[in-house]
Amino acid sequence: MNILQNIHAFDVQTFYWCMARKRRMLLTRIGRTVSFSADGPLYALAAFAFWLLGYDTLVWVLLMGFSLERLVYFILKRGFKRNRPADALDNFSSFIIPSDQFSFPSGHTSGAFFMAFCVSEWFPSMNLMLYFWAANVGLSRIFLGVHFPTDTVIGALLGCFCAAVAIGVLV
Template identity: 40%
Template structure:
């Protein structure tokens, strides 16, 4: 069995394990709310608010964040449209997602990538927010699995992508 098949097999098992819990309506509702945190509006609102009202680092946070997202988005789209991995809700006949996906392909997770970009940039400028920001990023990623639109490795890849791109952006911004 090659590596890709092993990963796909693991993903299917992990996906169905997670969905052993989704018979609970509250979990699906909670997952929808958490997932919405990663839609992007909150990132921009917080960035603009900090830029306007937090004198010391707010503007730097916003500019570094904008740079990070400007780097992350094209790379995420390139990967997603090159790899073209079907979403679990499209692949498994006996499964329906709890939401309508925003696009066709699943790898990597854009919600996870964006959440980890935000968590990395936020914790760089506001170290006291590290645990909270990464906890929320993890929850956003998990919510996407629970909603049936991503596999666990989509989330892991998004987390790696987001953290890496944010680190690059922070280093470029510091120049």
């Protein structure tokens, strides 16, 4: 058994563990709202608000970093072509309809961690709240049944990496 098979087996086991939680339906309802908070248009609104407030450098970091993040995200998505849980597992249906076919990496999680990292650089007092939100975005994607756990872990790493690069280049 190779390493990817071992990772997938662990992922499936962890995914089923999440799906077996007593309060899964409550977590799913909450997850819809948390997941919605990480939709792309809201990031554009946030960038516009930062621009209005005079945080021009932050806006440039967000624009450059999101461009990098989306590029790498699409390359990984199309390169790995990992099926979503509903397509990979027998007798499982997700609780929402995903926006695209493949699951690796989680774009919602990547975007959330990207925003948490960037905004934390300008507003360090919000650090804990932002990363708590980002982690919950990742968990929501699992509990909604559209991602395996490693999809969200790699999404988080991708978002943080792209934020670090953009901040390193522009600040």
